[in-house]
Amino acid sequence: MAISNPILIADRWQASTGDATFQAYNPNTGEALPDLFPISTWQDCERILDAAASAFEQLRLLDPLSIAKFFELYADSLEQHREELAALAHLETALPLQPRLRDVELPRTYQQLRQAAKAVREGSWRLPTIDTQLNIRSEYASLGPVVTIGPNNFPFAFNGAAGGDFAAAIAAGNPVIIKAHPSHPATTQRLTQLALAASQTAELPEGTIQLIYRLPKADGLKLVSDHRVAATGFTGGRESGIALKQACDVAGKLIYLEMSSINPVVMLPGEIRDRATELTAEFCTSCLMGAGQFCTNPGLVLVIDAPESRAFIGAIAEHLKQAPAGPLLSASGLKSLASSVASLITNGANCLTGGKIATEYPGFRFENTLLSISGNQFLQAPRTYQTEMFGAASLMVIAENLDELVTVLKSLEGNLTGTIYASKTGSDDDAFSAVAGALRTRVGRLIQNKMPTGVAVSPAMNHGGPYPSTGHPGFTAVGIPAAIRRFAALHCYDQVDDKRLPTSLRNKNPNDLMWRSIDGIWTQQDVKATST
């Protein structure tokens, strides 16, 4: 019998205490890959949790410059191993090797780590706030061990071992317990090997980075709610997210969720008249990207009924029909997509193209799918018609008029993004206001004349939104420094002597770069000598 791959506990790669194993699949062929990975037991978790708790006690007192150094080393290492990593992830996910994995997602990932390094060096993410009159000072500081659970669709950028939650959790000064996504365990293992090497060179405490691959569901819930864990970052499907949330809620533990989103896109009449051809291309590119497996995939498109709108929808359907069906990430993803599409059709949506498993191809593929429904019918059962189709599948809602379109928008749950395409001529201006008014409170990011796929790593980004797209509308999963503060506690010091304060709150600005709010004024200066 082949030996299963080791897990990482307290900086040592070692066999899991569990006997059960699993394999990943090549989505292009549908065949199992040879490597065996362990399904961990609670005994593995116990040891990991103890090591994480011990790492935290050291990490929170460590000079942040060591953490910055770690990020820089790890980013360089990812860049050096670019070919190898891209090939590995391609094998496990069937996402395009180039440009996607090699030239877009991996560079984005190491650039994000470099941003994290810069944020840690500067320290402004802490929002240090000083009241010199009362001598009260506060800042965000490390929280405790964080479990990072990444999704299947971004093997690098959202990987628990390299992505946004990983970067944010460690930047805040917390150890991470990585729960690999079982569809790309070898990629996650390799990332973790490189991360561990960087961690050891930067002399981060033992146990700062630990890895398990899979757990029985009950143990997963036990892990995120364990007293030694402070928070969890989860990106994935709604069902798993809600189950984890419930476990955390009962235990009083934090969890940041990025769950389902259908990302409504409104195409206003003037814009369809002006730019139907370009719009068709933009929409189809966005819809088909990564076989539609993006959390910001345009799953719901709204138009007002008109001959131009009908022609536009027809052109999209034709375009999607001509495009080859891309490989989905897993057999379960295929099953889930087929089930969502079937449910919408059964409930009355018209199937304009696609709608079935693409049996003519190997691997996990579903035909590119376009469904349509009238605004009136959508309003009969808005919950039903908001079913997420995770893949290259969208539902077009054809509203009778602007009022009906706005009413449909008001029936939507929380989403990550909301997009409005409006004519540059001004002919859509009134409609824009009405649509934006309805979308604004229902989405995290409001986008004008651009597809929602593509989430820039910007300090101004919000990759978040109202429930159930996430668990809290005040936090973003992407964007440094804001994403870091998710994994931080607010620490206040009242009358504490300067020498006993963290360096970030002392009178002297520790690096002359850190922005601090002193008596209501944001500054990089020291606290004035006349103050306490």
Added chain:
Amino acid sequence: MAISNPILIADRWQASTGDATFQAYNPNTGEALPDLFPISTWQDCERILDAAASAFEQLRLLDPLSIAKFFELYADSLEQHREELAALAHLETALPLQPRLRDVELPRTYQQLRQAAKAVREGSWRLPTIDTQLNIRSEYASLGPVVTIGPNNFPFAFNGAAGGDFAAAIAAGNPVIIKAHPSHPATTQRLTQLALAASQTAELPEGTIQLIYRLPKADGLKLVSDHRVAATGFTGGRESGIALKQACDVAGKLIYLEMSSINPVVMLPGEIRDRATELTAEFCTSCLMGAGQFCTNPGLVLVIDAPESRAFIGAIAEHLKQAPAGPLLSASGLKSLASSVASLITNGANCLTGGKIATEYPGFRFENTLLSISGNQFLQAPRTYQTEMFGAASLMVIAENLDELVTVLKSLEGNLTGTIYASKTGSDDDAFSAVAGALRTRVGRLIQNKMPTGVAVSPAMNHGGPYPSTGHPGFTAVGIPAAIRRFAALHCYDQVDDKRLPTSLRNKNPNDLMWRSIDGIWTQQDVKATST
């Protein structure tokens, strides 16, 4: 039969649809006050929720200056009605008329409203963040209707109709549904009358401020989890807080809780040697203030065993014994305190003074109580010995040495505050580090040589802490502007035209006062003309 007082729905005072009523009590005498107040039905809630949803749609588009104006008018009105309000609150709570209610708590309350006005005028609370290169912009913005549920112990400063949650929720642009504390309904009614008058003068939307007094428990849970509500601010006991949290969690609704806290105070040996007399006075003043009914009351005091420590404890016990028992806020508070104290004694704590209901006085009174226990015994059942005694009652933990004291601290749940008294001579310096290290991750506010009672309204304040003192360690219930952001959503704009942005995110700084982070630099300047 006397007619019950009206509730406030959509700016109209009207009879509740419920028949049931309740009365408040004078805690000084234990007798019921004559006024009848209604116990509302779900029918009342339905109308209030519809009105709140409608108010939100208008409020979120309103010029914030109207909200600032409202706060200023309301603050002035509270100041003008100071005598009347203090007398009313004194009748219902028996808290000292002066200085407490008239000269401290009410001024603090209207000054906090004035701070909210200033924050709304300036707008920096939104943390506007602009990336000019990518033209992505984000800020915190209003969230939706907020239910404010205040505690019994601060009829002004934490009242759902005037306190921190009220100020924060409205400052962020949200309507409030006030659920009065049933121990001071007349005070809350009068505050709401004054708030309504200010709201109408400032032309805030109808339904911005609404009031009910009491609800059956099931309807309370239904209210906070209703789809028309966005968030709840709750200050009160742990049992109620947890029940509300569960209801909100399941519905994906936000709730900010400020629950129990025993506020550990460590008195280091050098400080006891240097200042035993002053320390005794400081501790007893803090412990007895408001009959000990403070969320930051010093409920757990830790010392290292020594003759000086024993003498110090003896002096405190004597002092508490001599002081009269203050009136508690309610019969249920008295019952709960008696039960907590009895439980600790049954479980082995020594009663040094007090420990019984003060039957020689009228009203709701409990003897000032000091219990003690060894560090070793505490560690046998740390959960049990952390039982909160809400009143003038503290548990002294006598540790054998510093190590044991630190171990006791590490067994504590999350608390709002942690205090260390250390000698100015330097003799406690090493011990300070060890104690601070253990306390830091377990409390929101770390205090040096000052009692925890007294929570300044400062931008640097953190009146929050790890679970179960609150529900999230990243938020503070006191301190403007941070407290405002609890009731806000992060709104991002991606490629949106300048004219379509909220004024706070346009190139032009709307008031030249607002601090915005533009490309990583905090500034009050406009976005440079060369940028997008």
